[in-house]
Amino acid sequence: MSLPPFLSLVLILAGLWSLIVWPPFLRRILKDPRARDESGKATRFLMVHFMLVSISMILGLATAVIGIRTLING
Structure with missing residues (x-):
């Protein structure tokens, strides 16, 4: 997947x-x-x-990983 660097940073x-x-x-x-x-x-x-925080942190981690991967693989 390819995203503009700005969207990856977001x-x-x-x-x-x-x-x-x-x-x-x-x-x-x-x-x-x-x-x-x-x-x-x-x-x-x-x-x-606890579930709210857990799910939010898992989604936050996934979002950050997707952003990093799209930035690196640009």
């Missing part, structure tokens, strides 16, 4: 954005009192947010 930046922004959000979620019930088990609140 993909790389979008991917990096996801990889930078989501981990601090997850750390805040893990500290949130709604993340665990009285017995310390994970709640749906935690699981939903």
